[in-house]
Amino acid sequence: TLVEWDDKYSVDFKSLDDQHKHLLDIANRLFAACVQGKEVANNEFKNIIKEAVNYVKTHFAYEEEIMRKVQYPEYAQHKAEHEGFVKTVLQEVKNFEEGKLFVPNHFARFLRDWTLEHIAVSDKKYKPYVEKM
Numbered sequence: 001t002l003v004e005w006d007d008k009y010s011v012d013f014k015s016l017d018d019q020h021k022h023l024l025d026i027a028n029r030l031f032a033a034c035v036q037g038k039e040v041a042n043n044e045f046k047n048i049i050k051e052a053v054n055y056v057k058t059h060f061a062y063e064e065e066i067m068r069k070v071q072y073p074e075y076a077q078h079k080a081e082h083e084g085f086v087k088t089v090l091q092e093v094k095n096f097e098e099g100k101l102f103v104p105n106h107f108a109r110f111l112r113d114w115t116l117e118h119i120a121v122s123d124k125k126y127k128p129y130v131e132k133m
């Protein structure tokens with residue numbers, strides 16, 4: 001296991017916490033494939049990257065809708081972080097297609113690190129606003 005959920009990351013909004021846990025699960029599944037060798041990692045990366053892209057589209061849209069509803073004052077900055085994540089994912093796909101080494105492992109770690117940092121710093125900032133919903 002690359003990462004385990006800890007309640008210290010909770011934003012006390014069950015649906016958002018569940019979505020964050022799912023992102024970490026994606027990272028764990030890719031990491032598990034990475035330790036099984038290059039071929040398994042590369043095959044799993046192709047599946048995981050599609051799932052991650054589709055999932056973050058849904059998650060980001062949901063999270064951004066909640067922030068709009070609660071009139072979160074740092075909405076634009078938060079949305080920009082989401083857009084930066086998507087750009088990194090697209091770069092990872094490009095790196096993979098160009099044959100760069102260790103892309104699946106790098107992406108698993110990026111997904112873990114980005115998700116935990118984003119939750120711990122950025123998502124925690126909107127927590128007081130969503131608590132009022």
